[in-house]
Amino acid sequence: MTRQSIATHHNETHWPAALASLGVGVLFFSLWFWLLPSILGFAAQTANPPSWRWLAAIPSILGFAIALRCIWDFGAKGHGTPAPILPPRRLVVTGFYRYVRNPMYFGFFLGWVGLWIVFGRATLTAITIVALGVLCVIAFVQLYEEPHLRKIFGQDYITYCQNVHRWLPRLHPWQP
16 A cells, blocks of 8 residues: 555644644534434423433444544544545545544444434434435445545555445454
8 A cells, every 4th residue: 555645543643634624523513413403303301301311422422522533534644624525635544444434424323323312302203314314324435435435545445445344343453
């Protein structure tokens, strides 16, 4: 693999891109936290909610922390952002990307499921919306994102795909 096209933990941080990536991440998080709660019917129930539901805050926080770390890596190591209009210029194979190819999606999913449990809003409508959302993400990844990355990063991305699964994390980090 070429050292020019792969961002690993040994490369230096690219601060302007990292800050731009965090800016895009903040906008992305803001949009999702503004739109999704009303669509999925999230509302704080103050009338004696079961205390066990607050345990779901743990995976929620962990999930959103994973997503934020991935957003940081896009800028710091990939010299770009998660936004398709300012994509990374280097293949990001650092942090959680050494375990699974799509940790940002996993983090967002884990975060939202945790919030869903905390707020006790698992309705048939919400489950249907989430299922459709997951199918859309899977289609987007397989039909657009992966072919685009193969085109941009070539053999480096193909080798990465051969060693790191799309959705199931590895037990040990991949070393490119």
